[in-house]
Amino acid sequence: VKRGSTVAVGSYLASRLGQALIALLGVTTMVFFALRLSGDPAQLIAPQGASQADIATLRHQLGLDLPVWHQYTDYLSDLVHGNLGYSYVQHEPALDLITQRIPYTVNLALTALVLSVVLGVGAGMIMALNRGRWPERVLMPLVLAGQAMPAFWTGILLILVFSVTFKILPSTGYGGFSSLILPAVTLASLSAATIARITRGAVLEQLARDYVRTARSKGAGTTRLVVRHLARNVSIPILTVVAMEIAHLLGGSVVTELIFAWPGLGQLTVQSVDARDFPLIQAIVLLAAAVYIVVNLLTDIAYAVIDPRISSTGREAGR
Amino acid sequence: MRSPRRAGLVGVALTAAVALAACSTPTTNGSQPGKASHGTSLTVDLAGYPASLDPGLQYDTDSYSVYRNIFDQLLHRDPRTNKIVPWLATAWKQSNPTTWVFTLRDGVKFSDGTPLTAADAAYSIQRILDPKFASQQNANFSAIASATGSGRTLTIKTKYPSPTLLTYLTTLSIVPMADVKKEGNARFNAHPVGSGPYTFASSIPGSQIVLRRNDSWWGNKPQIKTVTFRAVPAVASRVADLKSGKADLAHALTPDAAGQLKGANNLKVLSAPTERVSYLAFNTIHGGPTDDRTVRKAISLAIDYKSLIDNLERGYGKRVNSVLTPLSEGYPKGLPDYTYDPAQAKKLIRQAGASGRTIVMATSPTYDPQIVQSIQASIKAIGLKVSISNSDQATYLKKVQSPSHNWGSIRFGQWSCACLDADGVAYPLFRSGTIWSSYRNPRFDALVDKARQTLTPATRTGLYAQAYQILSKELPGIGLFQMYSIYGASSRLQWTPDAQQSFFVADMKLGS
Numbered sequence: 091v092k093r094g095s096t097v098a099v100g101s102y103l104a105s106r107l108g109q110a111l112i113a114l115l116g117v118t119t120m121v122f123f124a125l126r127l128s129g130d131p132a133q134l135i136a137p138q139g140a141s142q143a144d145i146a147t148l149r150h151q152l153g154l155d156l157p158v159w160h161q162y163t164d165y166l167s168d169l170v171h172g173n174l175g176y177s178y179v180q181h182e183p184a185l186d187l188i189t190q191r192i193p194y195t196v197n198l199a200l201t202a203l204v205l206s207v208v209l210g211v212g213a214g215m216i217m218a219l220n221r222g223r224w225p226e227r228v229l230m231p232l233v234l235a236g237q238a239m240p241a242f243w244t245g246i247l248l249i250l251v252f253s254v255t256f257k258i259l260p261s262t263g264y265g266g267f268s269s270l271i272l273p274a275v276t277l278a279s280l281s282a283a284t285i286a287r288i289t290r291g292a293v294l295e296q297l298a299r300d301y302v303r304t305a306r307s308k309g310a311g312t313t314r315l316v317v318r319h320l321a322r323n324v325s326i327p328i329l330t331v332v333a334m335e336i337a338h339l340l341g342g343s344v345v346t347e348l349i350f351a352w353p354g355l356g357q358l359t360v361q362s363v364d365a366r367d368f369p370l371i372q373a374i375v376l377l378a379a380a381v382y383i384v385v386n387l388l389t390d391i392a393y394a395v396i397d398p399r400i401s402s403t404g405r406e407a408g409r
Numbered sequence: 410m411r412s413p414r415r416a417g418l419v420g421v422a423l424t425a426a427v428a429l430a431a432c433s434t435p436t437t438n439g440s441q442p443g444k445a446s447h448g449t450s451l452t453v454d455l456a457g458y459p460a461s462l463d464p465g466l467q468y469d470t471d472s473y474s475v476y477r478n479i480f481d482q483l484l485h486r487d488p489r490t491n492k493i494v495p496w497l498a499t500a501w502k503q504s505n506p507t508t509w510v511f512t513l514r515d516g517v518k519f520s521d522g523t524p525l526t527a528a529d530a531a532y533s534i535q536r537i538l539d540p541k542f543a544s545q546q547n548a549n550f551s552a553i554a555s556a557t558g559s560g561r562t563l564t565i566k567t568k569y570p571s572p573t574l575l576t577y578l579t580t581l582s583i584v585p586m587a588d589v590k591k592e593g594n595a596r597f598n599a600h601p602v603g604s605g606p607y608t609f610a611s612s613i614p615g616s617q618i619v620l621r622r623n624d625s626w627w628g629n630k631p632q633i634k635t636v637t638f639r640a641v642p643a644v645a646s647r648v649a650d651l652k653s654g655k656a657d658l659a660h661a662l663t664p665d666a667a668g669q670l671k672g673a674n675n676l677k678v679l680s681a682p683t684e685r686v687s688y689l690a691f692n693t694i695h696g697g698p699t700d701d702r703t704v705r706k707a708i709s710l711a712i713d714y715k716s717l718i719d720n721l722e723r724g725y726g727k728r729v730n731s732v733l734t735p736l737s738e739g740y741p742k743g744l745p746d747y748t749y750d751p752a753q754a755k756k757l758i759r760q761a762g763a764s765g766r767t768i769v770m771a772t773s774p775t776y777d778p779q780i781v782q783s784i785q786a787s788i789k790a791i792g793l794k795v796s797i798s799n800s801d802q803a804t805y806l807k808k809v810q811s812p813s814h815n816w817g818s819i820r821f822g823q824w825s826c827a828c829l830d831a832d833g834v835a836y837p838l839f840r841s842g843t844i845w846s847s848y849r850n851p852r853f854d855a856l857v858d859k860a861r862q863t864l865t866p867a868t869r870t871g872l873y874a875q876a877y878q879i880l881s882k883e884l885p886g887i888g889l890f891q892m893y894s895i896y897g898a899s900s901r902l903q904w905t906p907d908a909q910q911s912f913f914v915a916d917m918k919l920g921s
Contacts, residue, residue, distance in 0.1 A: 129803025133810055133844075137468065139826055139837040140548040142812075142844055151543040179460050179467070181598055190614040246645055253653040261649045262454075262641050264616050351641040353458075353615030361457070366803045 106390075110383045117379040121372055122165060126158055131178050131366040152178055165372070174376070175369025177362075184373035187358065194264060195354035198346075199339035201274040206281035207332060213282070214289025218297065219312060229286070236283030245276040245349035262351035273350040277343050281335045288331045292324040299323075325396055333389035337382045450635035451902075451919060454647045454659040458615050458640035463598040464582030465537050468546050468827070473580075474660065474912035475618055475638050480582035480603035483511070483530060483563075484575060488907040488916070491736055491829060493575050497530070497583060497604075498563070506570040506864060507554070511563040517627050519585045520608045527558025532586040534565070542594070549577045549828075569862045572869060576738070576828045579909075606631050606915040616640060620914070631915040651676055651897045657919065658902060662895040664723035670897050679896040680725055681906040685825035687717075687780065687889040688732045690838065692847040696818040698766045698793065705884040707757035708768075708819070710750045711791045712784065718890050721779050726890035731877050732824060732834050734891045736908050739831030739860070741874040744881050747888075754791040767794040769817035773805035776821050780889075784821060810844040823892065829909065831873040832861055839885050848885035 132149040140148075149155050153164070168175060174184045213233060217226045252272060253261035260269045296302060297320075305319050347356035355374065362370040459472040464480050467473075485496040498511040517525040534556040537544045552571040557564050567574060583604065589597045601609050606628060607620035617639045622631055639656065641647045644666050650656035652673055662670075667678045689708075691699040698704045718726040727734075730744040758764055768788055772781050785795045798817055800808065808816040826833025835857045841849040853876055860872035880886065894910050904917040 129801070129807050131803075133806040134803055135545055137545055137548050138824065138845075139828075139833060140844065142842075144548040144551065145844065147540060147547070148543065148545075151540060181461055181463070181466055182595060187614070194615075242643075246649070249646065249649045249653075253655070254649050257653055261653045261655050262646045263639055263655070264613065348642050349646055351616070351639065351643070351646060353613060353640070357615060357642065364802070 106387055110380075110387070113383060114376065114379055118169070118372065118376055119162075121375045122162055123158070125366070125368050125371060126161070129366050130154070131368060134366055135178060169376075174373040177370045178367050179361075179365045180367075180370075184370045187370060188355065188373055188377060191353060191355045191358050194352060195340065195347075195356070198270065198273055198277065198343070198352060198354060199336070201270055202277035202281065202339055203332075203336060205274055205278040206285055206335065209278065210282040210285025211289050211328060213286040215293060215316065217286065217290045218293035219316075221294065233283045233286045236279040237287070239279065241276055241280065241343070241345040242349055244279055245272070245346060248272045248276060249349070262349075264353055269350075273346050273352055276350070277339065277346045281339070284335070285328065285331055288327055289324065292327045293320060296320055296323050322396060326393060329389060329392055329396070333385055337385040340378075340381045340385070449633050449919060450637070451633045451658065451914065451917065452637045452639065452656045454639050454641040454650050454656040456640075456644075456647075456661040457642055459618065459638075461598055462601045462609065462618070463584070463594065464601075464603075465533065465542065465544050465546070465584060466598070468549070468580065470660070470910060471640070474910075475620070476601065476603075477582060477911065478605055478607040478620055478636070478914050479601050479609055480584065480605045481517070481525075482579060483581045483583060484579045486579055486829075486907075486909060486911075488905070488911070491908055493579060497525070498578075501575075503864075507567045509565045509567070509574060511565070513561045513563060514627065515561065517604050518625065519588070519602055519604045520623050520625070521585065521588060521602050523585055523587055525583060525585070525604050527561055527563040529558070529586045530563045530581075530583050531556040531558035532589075533581060533583045536584075536589070546580075549580065570864050571862070572860075572864050572866075573828060573830050573832055576830050580827065606913075607636060610635070628915065632918045633914055636914050648897065651899070654899075657899040658904075659897040662897050664721070664725045664895065667725065667895050667897065668723060675900050677898055677900045677902075679898050679902075679904065679906050680893045681908060681910075682727055682734070682736070682891050683825065683894050683908055683910060684734050684736050684827075684829055685823055685892040686729055686732050686734060686834075687726070687821070687823050687892055688838075688886055689784065689889065690820050690822060690845070690847070690886040691884065692814055692816060692818050692820075693883075693885050694814040694847050694849060696814075696847065698761075698763045698768055699818040701761050701763065702883060703757050703761040704763050704793075707754040707761070707763075707791055708788055708793075709747055709884055709887050710754035710757070711787045712747070712887070712889070713749045713787065714747055714889060715749070717780065717783060721777075721783060722890065722893075725893040725895055727893075729888040729891050731880060732838060732886050732888040733831055733877065737829050737831050737834070738866070739870050739873040741831070741870065741877040743874075744877060751787075751791055758792045764792045765794060767796055768819055770795055770797045771805060771809060771817040771820045772797060772799055773802045774799070775802045775805075776823070781821050784819075788819075814847045816847070821889075827909070831869075831877070832857070835873065835876055835880070836861065839880060846885075848883075850879060850883065850885075853879045853883075 130149070132145050132152060132154060136145045136148055153161060176182070177184050177187055180187060213229050217229050220226050249261045249272065252259040259272055263269060302315065302319060305315055310319070344356040344360055346352065347354045348360070359374050362374060455471045455474060457471040459475050460467040460469060461472055462476050462479070464476045481497045483496065483498050485494050486492065487494050497514050497517065499514050501509060501511040503509055513527050513530065519525055534550060534553060536542050537546050537550050538553060552567045552569065552574060554566045554568045565574065585602055588602050606623055606626045608623045610619040610621040612618045617637055620636045622634045641650060644661070644663055647656070647659040647662065648666050648669055651659050651670065670676045670678050691705050693700055714728055718724065718728065728746070730746050733740055770781065770785060781797065785797060788795050809820060824834060824838065826837070837843050838845050839848050839853065840846055840857050841854055856872050856876040860869050860876065863869045863872060894906055896906060901920040902917060903920060
């Protein structure tokens, strides 16, 4: 490795880090001010029979009676010191509440991801390589159904079949691998359908290229064609859509988590927004933004690794 | 050119993902009953994960359904008569109108072995009143000036003679002062220690809480040994849990969900009338057409109360003649019933010159849209226009509770003071200057203010009879129906739900 390229990578990473920090600051600022326009947590938290004075006391205790700019600078200085605040409703540090939920979300997201990549890429390849023949005619309606069925429908349907009727899988809650299957399938069905369509499109596009014809004329079988020639060339569009799904899945899937009573970030997000639990919402948004930024960065790096023509310095790789 | 290295990269990524998925499986602290519980363990589906297990903080159904089993309360209500009866306090008397003296039960111990004394009881009140603690129950105890305890004697002084003090003390759970001070509020919330029939065993935050029977509890030994509370937010999923045997008891079913259990084997629906009332409140100050009493009267005649109960609530409701139910202390007898008479309603609208005017109905997704739409149709049918202004709950509250009273003309709500008292409805909903009231009547204000500080039950009931008579004539609000709590349960469960939705597992039994 030449020294020049190391420097280039270093300065590239530094500039990406700078961009990431600006993005995080922008997101937190926007969420901070938007939340404060959206309602008063003290009114939501106070019991039904509370008086104006009770609510004012509560507002003071939560620090919401201070000028918004004052609240904002307090928030930023806490943030710099690694303090994400204290949940108004659950009376626990926001960071603790989130870290308790992360393992469940990661667990479900990664299982769903593996499932959707395997099924999606597989189905997409088969459809493209068998264009107009029966495998495509069987798979296409399935893909369409996967994309069209909303999670709350798929989820309840799976519960009715596998938990209520056949009683072979638990209906809700977290309890080991068996409880992971139904939510993961629900979550994966949508992603798998998207990935299958993108894969099919990408493969079909490549199949029309000269190098494929050349390979075929040299007698390459389907397996060799796919592994040796197609894989790399179709991986960029697939990677793009998979990266988007990763970020999306890691943010917590609200509907699936609600149906399966899965204790992940999605449920926490809904609860915190409903209760206008400002510190908790801000912390969740910060985390979600960070996940998106990191996944994007990793994707860009992966692009450069897979296809040297895409590189930060814009050099054409001579091949 | 092609590289095994890069093909390997994809492989590594996939393997890593699978490995992560496998090893990020969280472990629970404590036992974790898996499928349907048999014998003496019970699995309960709640609609949400308790916001707190510290009984000094939150007072919502999901939280107190769990923590009231870990702690003992100062007083209880008889589940059949709703009369206040001894619990931790075995006797009480008033030494003067603002001083109450309670004698506590002898020999009660917290589950960590420390004896429960009056000092613990006094501390349980003091911390709720402490502004720094930011308890959401502060308003319920705001009549209390001081609480002191020594030995078995608890003395409570109120700021003014308070007829509802005992009522709120039935909701007061006693916490161990020494343990809370030693552990701090945050740790106590995560690992609560009480004197109640069950002790905290383990939890998965956001998912489930396991309680175990406290075998050294002072009361009769409960039959159920272990209780698992699970948070299952979707009502369809709670029904599926009952049907698949994952849960023995499910909270907060809708009337529709209860209908789905009717045909199922081994399952039953349990329900009880509560003090919660579905109601309409009018803006009588800046409500446009509803500033006129005649228009409000016409709207009260436009609603088919029986059909609301029969069709939308599927019978899980009961007619009322105010926003109050007969369960409450101070309930006035002999108020006229609301009637359904659309022809008369149309006539009144014409008389008031309000034909074709627009009624703005403020609501939020928290409130059943079916009822809101049904009310909208009823009001349209008598010659008014209705525009529904739907906003999320936070925005709705900001609007409705604003002192400017510019929130629209009519709103639908569900009210329960969790106090079984006439004051808990008349005062916060209609007394001028309170957050929910868009009504002004000095004579009504004087009556409810006086009743708030009157201790003699007969005199109080007399004052409320006059106050509710005014509401009945002036109609700043209409009670639509008394609501029922609806639970789904395994047919093995023996339990009768009560009016206050108290959820004492010690009262439950599971047959085999």
